[in-house]
Amino acid sequence: MTTAHGSAVEFYWRPGCGFCMMLRAHLERAGLPLHEVNIWDDPEAAARVRAAADGNETVPTVFVGPAAMVNPDIDQVLAAVREHAPELLDRTNQ
Incomplete structure (x- = not known):
């Protein structure tokens, strides 16, 4: 997890969430x-x-270090x- 190890973006989701699937695809594409x-x-x-x-329980919710973002877009996560x-x-070309 990012808050503990700095190794990943924490991505909270639930099955059937179209917004989650869309953001996951953008995050994966960003590497x-x-x-x-x-x-x-x-x-x-x-x-x-x-x-x-x-x-x-709004998802996707993303945590990056101390930042918590509810239903963010890819640009917010990258920032x-x-x-x-x-x-x-x-690790990416961003």
Whole structure:
């Protein structure tokens, strides 16, 4: 996880979420390493999303270091990576 190891963008999702699938595809295309967590399989992950999303289980929710983004676009995630985890970009052509 980015907050602990600096090795990946934390990507919280749930099955059937079209916005999640779209953002995942953009993140993969950008070459960013992902730590994916299905909030329906992990109660602690669901609680973390609720804490970031004003009590809602809105996904996708993405964490990069201290930055929490609810339903972000790829540009928002890349900006957070540049600011909080630039080492992840060393693995990509961004």
